Amino acid sequence: MSSKRANAQANPLQRTEFRLLLTCLRPQEVVPPELLTPNLDWDFVLEAGQRHSVLPLVHRALAQHAGVPAATRENLESLFHQSVRRNLFLTAELMRLLDGFSEQGISVLPYKGPTLAQALYGDIALRAFTDLDLLVRPGDVPGATEVLETLGYAVDPPISTARRSAHLAFASAQMFRRTAGAALVDLQWRITPAYFSVDFDLERFWRTAVPVLLGLRQVPALAPEVLLLVLSVHGAKHHWQSLVWIADIAQLLRKYPDLDWDSVLRTARSMGIERLLFLALVLSEELLGSRLPEPVKQQAASDRDLAALFGCVERYLASEVRAVQDFSDHWFNLRGRERWHDRFCYVARLGGVFARDKRRDEKLYAIIREHFKRRPSV
Numbered sequence: 001m002s003s004k005r006a007n008a009q010a011n012p013l014q015r016t017e018f019r020l021l022l023t024c025l026r027p028q029e030v031v032p033p034e035l036l037t038p039n040l041d042w043d044f045v046l047e048a049g050q051r052h053s054v055l056p057l058v059h060r061a062l063a064q065h066a067g068v069p070a071a072t073r074e075n076l077e078s079l080f081h082q083s084v085r086r087n088l089f090l091t092a093e094l095m096r097l098l099d100g101f102s103e104q105g106i107s108v109l110p111y112k113g114p115t116l117a118q119a120l121y122g123d124i125a126l127r128a129f130t131d132l133d134l135l136v137r138p139g140d141v142p143g144a145t146e147v148l149e150t151l152g153y154a155v156d157p158p159i160s161t162a163r164r165s166a167h168l169a170f171a172s173a174q175m176f177r178r179t180a181g182a183a184l185v186d187l188q189w190r191i192t193p194a195y196f197s198v199d200f201d202l203e204r205f206w207r208t209a210v211p212v213l214l215g216l217r218q219v220p221a222l223a224p225e226v227l228l229l230v231l232s233v234h235g236a237k238h239h240w241q242s243l244v245w246i247a248d249i250a251q252l253l254r255k256y257p258d259l260d261w262d263s264v265l266r267t268a269r270s271m272g273i274e275r276l277l278f279l280a281l282v283l284s285e286e287l288l289g290s291r292l293p294e295p296v297k298q299q300a301a302s303d304r305d306l307a308a309l310f311g312c313v314e315r316y317l318a319s320e321v322r323a324v325q326d327f328s329d330h331w332f333n334l335r336g337r338e339r340w341h342d343r344f345c346y347v348a349r350l351g352g353v354f355a356r357d358k359r360r361d362e363k364l365y366a367i368i369r370e371h372f373k374r375r376p377s378v
Contacts, residue, residue, distance in 0.1 A: 024061035036067035052243035053128040109135040120251045131184035138189040195349035224256040232280035240313040250288040272339040
């Protein structure tokens with residue numbers, strides 16, 4: 001499979017500005033002069049860098065480049081420093097929150113934000129983030145909510161008492177906003193909503209957690225093999241609409257060349273997310289030049305559905321407007337699962353059918369299978 005199959009007219013990702021953006025995400029490459037053309041749309045480069053949350057990486061590649069106009073360098077510098085100030089503020093806020101949770105005996109895994117930036121990029125300034133993602137065990141959600149409220153946060157949007165148990169059962173997260181300040185916390189008790197039908201072993205997250213040094217403090221984080229699977233599922237859940245998620249995959253592969261691939265593939269296969277993993281790996285290879293182990297490349301190449309999914313992601317990335325989720329997005333999610341059982345669970349859970357009537361479930365399963373066979377691609 002190759003993204004070169006589409007020319008620049010058919011594939012917006014081939015326009016010079018986007019090719020420049022992709023090159024900036026490859027730390028091992030020097031930006032070639034031919035990409036810095038006189039008529040380059042620098043406003044598009046900066047806007048797309050912000051939209052895809054990769055502006056810090058664009059700054060790393062272009063801030064000192066002689067081929068960048070002075071006005072653009074000045075604008076880029078200003079935007080980068082805004083991002084750094086936000087990251088520093090949120091990192092300090094994370095420390096305050098971790099102290100609050102610790103005092104109440106609640107174990108928390110901050111698996112994105114500052115922890116991800118430090119673990120993968122070695123510098124919290126190089127990975128943009130706008131909130132703090134905190135993972136807790138489902139049983140700790142009420143206690144964690146009380147801690148956040150004590151520390152000055154409120155649920156946003158509010159959830160009625162009558163809906164809280166249903167929200168805990170079906171959703172995966174709840175957003176909290178600090179009442180004084182601009183901090184956001186995404187409190188999560190699973191990686192995806194229940195309907196997505198990807199059920200991680202959360203206890204494994206805690207058993208295999210590794211320390212990440214933030215300043216003078218060690219903070220627990222997901223082990224690389226677990227993180228790769230979590231990021232692969234997270235990106236697929238959002239249809240890989242942001243380049244930063246692909247950049248994270250590529251950076252993880254660079255940072256951990258001795259990844260335990262046997263463990264990664266075995267876990268992905270047992271969970272039915274092998275195709276989601278392969279899609280993440282192929283995206284990082286095709287768009288950002290990641291090097292994959294030959295056996296992994298061969299397994300990914302044998303999946304005939306990946307080409308259609310890859311094409312969908314190209315269209316998502318090229319879109320400048322984030323559309324409301326529609327039916328085609330659900331087909332993307334279904335095509336991304338290699339097991340019929342998981343596809344059925346996705347639709348059943350999405351429709352609120354939970355095996356209360358076996359005959360009804362069998363009928364629904366038949367409908368899904370028949371319609372899926374009629375649709376040749378995503």
